[in-house]
Amino acid sequence: MESRASVRLRVVLSHLGRPSAGLLVAHPTAETAYPANFHTQQFQYTLDNNVLSLEQRKFYEDNGFLVIKNLVSDADIERFRMEFERICREEVKPPGIMIMRDVSIAKSEFVPDETVVSKVQDFQEDEELFRYCTLPEIVKYVECFTGPNIMAMHTMLINKPPDTGKKTSRHPLHQDLHYFPFRPSDSIVCAWTAMEHTDRNNGCLVVIPGTHKGPLKPHAYPQWEGGVNLMYHGIQDYEEDNKRVHLVMEKGDTVFFHPLLIHGSGENKTQGFRKFQDVWSFRARLVKGERINL
Ligand SMILES: CCCC(=O)SCCNC(=O)CCNC(=O)[C@H](O)C(C)(C)COP(=O)(O)OP(=O)(O)OC[C@H]1O[C@@H](n2cnc3c(N)ncnc32)[C@H](O)[C@@H]1OP(=O)(O)O
Ligand SMILES: Nc1ncnc2c1ncn2[C@@H]1O[C@H](COP(=O)(O)OP(=O)(O)OP(=O)(O)O)[C@@H](O)[C@H]1O
Numbered sequence: 001m002e003s004r005a006s007v008r009l010r011v012v013l014s015h016l017g018r019p020s021a022g023l024l025v026a027h028p029t030a031e032t033a034y035p036a037n038f039h040t041q042q043f044q045y046t047l048d049n050n051v052l053s054l055e056q057r058k059f060y061e062d063n064g065f066l067v068i069k070n071l072v073s074d075a076d077i078e079r080f081r082m083e084f085e086r087i088c089r090e091e092v093k094p095p096g097i098m099i100m101r102d103v104s105i106a107k108s109e110f111v112p113d114e115t116v117v118s119k120v121q122d123f124q125e126d127e128e129l130f131r132y133c134t135l136p137e138i139v140k141y142v143e144c145f146t147g148p149n150i151m152a153m154h155t156m157l158i159n160k161p162p163d164t165g166k167k168t169s170r171h172p173l174h175q176d177l178h179y180f181p182f183r184p185s186d187s188i189v190c191a192w193t194a195m196e197h198t199d200r201n202n203g204c205l206v207v208i209p210g211t212h213k214g215p216l217k218p219h220a221y222p223q224w225e226g227g228v229n230l231m232y233h234g235i236q237d238y239e240e241d242n243k244r245v246h247l248v249m250e251k252g253d254t255v256f257f258h259p260l261l262i263h264g265s266g267e268n269k270t271q272g273f274r275k276f277q278d279v280w281s282f283r284a285r286l287v288k289g290e291r292i293n294l
């Protein structure tokens, strides 16, 4: 099926874990082979550990995102897909979960199957989907940005629908921090894993590199003729010629990105596919370490 689905997770660490900015003391080891001037380098967005290479670290510092190829196994992705289908068929109903449909079919009769569900949100009480947040390979990278105390704050599995012709399958360019009441922003990272091949044709993730260094911009609903999904706010100074990068990703590839990075996704022009609340302490679930501030 030519659908475009992705599971993704958000995590936050309290201010007690690390300063949100400033000079981090480096402890280089033989494997990482940092240059001599490394100690004088300032890193604001990444922590000092041996997981990221210096090149990867610099890339995230400069661009606000980092793609790690082939991170999540096909076997795990198949399990997440099966659980998503069980949720759509209403065979399981995890507490707190929200099931969403695209605005173009929101007024149609609800049929419980995965062809009409565009997204399940807040799956933290579903043990099978929550496993995504605890996968060692995901946590290992998340810690590079958050430190060791990790809360999953906003979980979603997105099943982007084929566009009905109204271009409502687009997700306007936005900054996730617009939706978050918690800080500090530099200790928040989003992990987004492609559950199948994704490119411009099926509405891959689109980012504007370096925008994590800018401010949180005002957001509003875009003036789109065909309508826009509830809560899909976008930045107001959108320009056609901004420096967008379309992230072409294969199944299992995972992008980690900063909550100020401007990103969105285009229309799903293929014939395959893809509901919303705010009580953050219920939506949050500890992944690792101590629950510090929520
Ligand atoms: C950080 C992140 C980047 C993001 O992903 S931002 C997106 C975050 N999105 C959210 O937080 C969305 C929150 N969702 C919701 O509040 C609910 O799912 C939602 C849309 C109100 C529907 O809730 P329910 O009441 O459970 O469902 P329902 O089917 O009975 O619909 C109630 C009314 O809402 C409408 N609706 C459903 N899905 C929609 C959509 N996608 N866009 C616009 N309107 C939509 C639906 O037509 C119905 O309207 P009416 O009351 O009959 O007039
Ligand atoms: N007025 C707007 N405000 C905010 N974001 C927008 C606006 N118009 C488009 N976007 C977003 O810009 C991003 C990039 O759009 P892009 O042109 O790459 O995709 P597309 O138009 O769906 O596909 P294509 O250009 O390949 O036909 C998408 O996330 C889209 O939702």
Ligand SMILES: O=C(O)CCC(=O)C(=O)O
Pocket (backbone or CB within 6 Å): 006, 008, 158, 160, 171, 176, 190, 192, 204, 205, 263, 264, 265
């Ligand atoms: O996957 C998409 O289409 C957009 C997702 C998004 O905005 C996010 O994961 O924060």
Ligand SMILES: [Fe+2]
Pocket (backbone or CB within 6 Å): 174, 175, 176, 263
């Ligand atoms: Fe987002």
Ligand SMILES: [Mg+2]
Pocket (backbone or CB within 6 Å): none
């Ligand atoms: Mg376009």
